[in-house]
Amino acid sequence: MRYSRLTDTSSRDLAVAFLSSAGPATVSPGIDVSAFLTAAAAEGILGLLHARLAATGAAEHLPPALAEGLRAGAHRQVALELAHRVELQRVVAAARDRGLDVLLMKGASLAYDVYPDPAWRVRSDVDMFIRAADRARARACLDDLGYVCEPEVSGRFVTYQFHSQRIDAHGVRHLCDVHWKVANPQRFADAVGFDELAGAAVALPLLGPDARGLGRMHALWLACVHRAAHHYDRDTIVWLYDVHLLIGALDAAEVARFVALAERTGVRRICLRALLLARSRFGTEIPPKTIAALEAAPEDEPSTVFLGPAMRKVDVLLDDVRALPGWRARLTLLKEHLFPDAAYMRRTYAMGSTGPILWLYVRRIVTGAVKWFRPSRIPDSRF
Numbered sequence: 001m002r003y004s005r006l007t008d009t010s011s012r013d014l015a016v017a018f019l020s021s022a023g024p025a026t027v028s029p030g031i032d033v034s035a036f037l038t039a040a041a042a043e044g045i046l047g048l049l050h051a052r053l054a055a056t057g058a059a060e061h062l063p064p065a066l067a068e069g070l071r072a073g074a075h076r077q078v079a080l081e082l083a084h085r086v087e088l089q090r091v092v093a094a095a096r097d098r099g100l101d102v103l104l105m106k107g108a109s110l111a112y113d114v115y116p117d118p119a120w121r122v123r124s125d126v127d128m129f130i131r132a133a134d135r136a137r138a139r140a141c142l143d144d145l146g147y148v149c150e151p152e153v154s155g156r157f158v159t160y161q162f163h164s165q166r167i168d169a170h171g172v173r174h175l176c177d178v179h180w181k182v183a184n185p186q187r188f189a190d191a192v193g194f195d196e197l198a199g200a201a202v203a204l205p206l207l208g209p210d211a212r213g214l215g216r217m218h219a220l221w222l223a224c225v226h227r228a229a230h231h232y233d234r235d236t237i238v239w240l241y242d243v244h245l246l247i248g249a250l251d252a253a254e255v256a257r258f259v260a261l262a263e264r265t266g267v268r269r270i271c272l273r274a275l276l277l278a279r280s281r282f283g284t285e286i287p288p289k290t291i292a293a294l295e296a297a298p299e300d301e302p303s304t305v306f307l308g309p310a311m312r313k314v315d316v317l318l319d320d321v322r323a324l325p326g327w328r329a330r331l332t333l334l335k336e337h338l339f340p341d342a343a344y345m346r347r348t349y350a351m352g353s354t355g356p357i358l359w360l361y362v363r364r365i366v367t368g369a370v371k372w373f374r375p376s377r378i379p380d381s382r383f
Helices: 010-019 033-042 046-056 064-097 106-110 132-144 194-199 216-229 237-249 252-264 268-282 288-295 302-307 313-323 327-338 342-349 357-373
Strands: 103-105 126-129 161-167 173-179
Touching: 010 033, 010 046, 010 237, 010 268, 033 046, 033 064, 046 064, 064 126, 064 132, 064 173, 103 106, 103 194, 106 126, 106 216, 106 237, 132 161, 132 173, 216 237, 216 252, 216 268, 216 302, 237 268, 252 268, 252 288, 268 288, 268 302, 302 313, 313 327, 313 357, 342 357
Parallel strands: 126 173
Antiparallel strands: 103 126, 161 173
16 A cells, blocks of 8 residues: 555554554553654544543553543643534524525534544634635624634635634634635536535534534545645545544445545545545455445546645646636636735735835745745645
8 A cells, every 4th residue: 555745654653553443552662652642643633542542441551651641632632622612603603693504524524423522533624615605795704703814815716715713712713714615626626516515414413503514425525535635645644534434434325426426526546545545544444346436447537646746736737727618717717826916915925015016926926936846745734
């Protein structure tokens, strides 16, 4: 099994062994506790590890410093989840009062659906999916709740999301990532629409009577696609654990619909990759006919470009250009990348300046050119 660009350190391998269905792992007396806890936190699995070890009784056989570090990390996650839950309930209720139809996605939905305790699914933001026509109302709703939008480029094609955040009275940061398409890369953006997702949505009663998240079949598809479309095959453990839990929660009919959706949207190889990684990590059970159906995709399925180990921003842009219909749309995309609106430029590059905007564009193009041709570095995770 080929892994992505993250090096498989001994700490990551031990963490996976703890979570694997194969059973508890042996811990070396000389384990670097600090390194292990740091790696587990970076992977978003401190709480998961504590819960698993406590349930199996293995925690009693760990070095005391390791057991205490996991316990303390789990307690921090519980406290943070409670703060995030109260805020998310407030956001969901406000959206309902304004007549907004909102679906929660990714970690914010999975935490309250497939995880035994929502605190064990770390998430640094709340991914919300709305209809494109509701963008202004969603932004106004968050503004009224005290959220502030981050400066970011905007346009018809350059992005299909905006971010808004607030810091509460206790200093806790709450970030909402509002989407009106399932992904930014053009190849995936229109693969599944809001109405299809809403028709199969599941209730999330812990967040209120009107809270809904993606159905599990669609959630599995997005879990597979997201790690490729936005993170270029990064094998973050918590993302693969999402896949592990989701495939295990589907019945045979739902798995068949998942495979059909992967074929319809041209991502069978991407989905196969995520499932095989989950199986190699956690012993995930995958029906042989599911593997066979996904393997039937051409090896050069166009979407597999996002599984490349050296994906660059320019590669994503070129794929976007190929995926868009017609040169008018393609030229509009290029213009939006090169020349964002003046308000964004001044806020990002020269707050308070009244100088010529042309120089800001020149500065952006010159200083940013290198980043476009540099192989993508592992970004900070937004679980």
